[in-house]
Amino acid sequence: MTLHGALTIILNIKPGMKPQLAGKLQAIDNDVNNNSVIPFSKIGSIHFARFVLCDGDPTVPGPPILDRLVFTTNYDLPLDSHINDLLQNAGRGLWDIFSMCDDFISGTYDADKLAAFLRANDNKPATFYVGVGNRSVSLIRQENLLRNEVETYLDANRNSLANKSATDIRAAIVDHVFSQPGFEWTKTPEPGATANWELSRDLKLAGIILLLLLFSPIVIPFVIIWWLMMWCIEMSEKDVHCPLDYDHIRPLIERETAIVQTQFSAVGVVKPGWVRYQTMMFLLRMTDFLAPYLFTKGRLSGIPTVHFARWLIVSEGRQMIFLSNFDGNSEGYLRDFINIAAKQLTLMFTHTVGYPKTRLMLLGGAKDAKGFMEWARAKQVITNVWYSANPGVSVKNIFNNANIRNGLYGNMSENEARKWLKLL
């Protein structure tokens, strides 16, 4: 079992350095796997990574928000090994890039300092969603290879298998896989979560529910009053329209050339007010807490395509950054938001300026498909560098591959074997 982390480094770009930095990032993106600066494919702990240049926003009240560089990874825990992995393969590259930013260590490359810097400057997301289950980068890759191997075997042996029973066919597949060089790892099942881990996870949830029940006489009226307060705030807020700007949208969709997966990066401004801020943080953190219980099996509120997503609240609570990696393209992804998960996602996004008007944070919102699309596109920013370790595998593939692999062990009845063969 592997759990995941979401590393986020956000730095102000040194004045005047942005064009140079953009050029450097473009060079990385041109050969994202093997470039000499950050050869991502060598960094085995990364599922997805990206660099995003965020323009400063002078319209937000408070201390000026300057041009920033955002660097993120979705990695296999523990963080220490991930940082070692980064340093070993791309330490100097990261150093060079971060050197174009303020508040970075000055001087010549020092691995220890960089490691300490990464640890100290990691921004914890308010919500982190994992859609790939408890699987490591290499497990996802290996199980996909396993599936391909079995399919090829079936192609070649279909005729000789045709008249056999489901259990016999399965046995033949298992024999083949176990005897195949390179697939020795399949002989033992992938260790799942330990009973202790599961128990402590479930106890956490049970504890929270118990507390809520205990304090329900206080909690329920409090929530109702708070919710009504939000309703008043919603009614008092002016509707902000996000006009469509083709010159903004075109370069975003022009970058969507990968066949299977793509990315989405967006930066929004949080609506002002203490109540609004507290509500947003509560909802985001609640989702963060509940996601591992509610959104298992690779479905974010029913959307079956999201590998990883994170919500970050930055700039002293004035901005929301949303980053995700998913199957398909952004048009279809945003449509899934509207068609499948409008209410749940509205609860999380309604706190940003320009989001279509909501009532009680649930009604309206993404139901206004046009308004939602205009908002999403207006807030979307270019992802300057984007890397995916398993670019040809969809979320559904990941789960199907795991089911294929898990079916290699133990005995099955004819019916069970029949069901298992349907995965192929």
Add this chain to the structure above:
Amino acid sequence: MEQIELKDVQGLIIRGYSGLRSAYFVLAKITDAGRFKIWLGHHVHEFTPGDIRPKSTAINIAFTFSGLKVMGLNQGNLGTFPLEFADGMTAPYKQAMLGDFGNSDPANWEWGQKADDNTHILLMLYAVDADSLNSLYTGLKEQMDTNGFTEWRLMDTTELIKRKEHFGFHDGIAQPTIKGLNRSDDDSNCVAAGEFILGYKNEYEQDNYSPMVDAGMDKANVLPASTQAPGMKDLGKNGTYLVFRQLEQDVEGFWKYMESKTLAPDGNCDTQQMIGLASKVVGRWPSGTPVVLAPEKDIPELDDKNKFEYRNSDSDGLKCPFAAHIRRTNPRDSIDTAKSTSIQIVKRHRVLRRGRSYGPPVATSMEPMDIINASDKSGKRGLHFICINTNLALQFEFIQNFWVNNPKFGGLYDERDPLIGNDSNPQETRRTGTFSVEEDLVRKRFTDVPEFVTVKGGAYFFLPGIKALTFLASI
């Protein structure tokens, strides 16, 4: 219920003119906008509206983005057209979206490439027979050159009997029914008028973006006020977007492939097996009967060939393969979410199809047996695919991108539409398609599916309402 202004809608939206069996599609360039506009103004009422069912002839007209530019719309007004229409079918980023790689690469097209600026207007001429079509065409042609527009490509059509397309399959069965036309149909197939005609509510209960012009430009005062922006007039009202794709069909290659995959052990070909496999590719038998309702053999007499679902009757794809053409171009209730949500999602991505075949049939009977046995299958033939939608990105482009050419469609791994998908993306090493036919225990998988359909040309057009035509003539 909104009343559709049929008088102001060009007839092709409302009907496919199936009684008018002969048709020409004329691509023309506007050489003198001033003269053309005068001509257009005089002839506006000859363009067939939606409120009459023409008995002998019909004619409709559509404009490309560059055509509208030539007509004199200013930059600001042109900017109110959607990005998809402005950038057209051949912008580089559309290649991946639409699957136009390899032989279908716009660089190889006969018409419609980015550099080609000859396609300003599309004239669609329909007549009850070849003679009346020719006189309609001759009459138009005589007026052309002296009135500021000139034909540069004439596209003939062929009526194949029994509503077949060239491979031998009944085509055009699953058409959505436009709500508000008093036509009765199953609710799952009734789609809001706004999905096909601008100015009406779509399946999101919203108005689609409609192009606008400055009110001051509408000197003739024919356009309605825009509901989107004050001081603007609605140019899109009762108009829509028309997608034209010239799709060449390799009939010989199609049936040869089916033969090679179904040879009996003694090396003989088994035509029933060939037709069976081809029907799995399409998802329908040659008669149009869906394989979901007739998994073993064709039932041509089946009455309603459009009334079926996948979820309960074929959840494992044993009857209709998951990757089959019609299961992806119209997934009905099979999208991986609640059944009613799936049906609702699909309604937001439908198109009206108005295409016509071209080129000589391999066998006039259009029976697959005769097509297979015909000794000469040479010659150019295909489909002038035409579809109508108000949101190119969400309808035509979405179907192409998300359903037809998405290798992960419905949980699959690397299978595109076996009939019209494109497997020539340079990022992939393989140049053939994969197609799995689910079977009881071990699926059959074909990994060498060649390209049966090649794009030879195409463009996006704006099909204005009749009043909008009057306006265009007046600027």
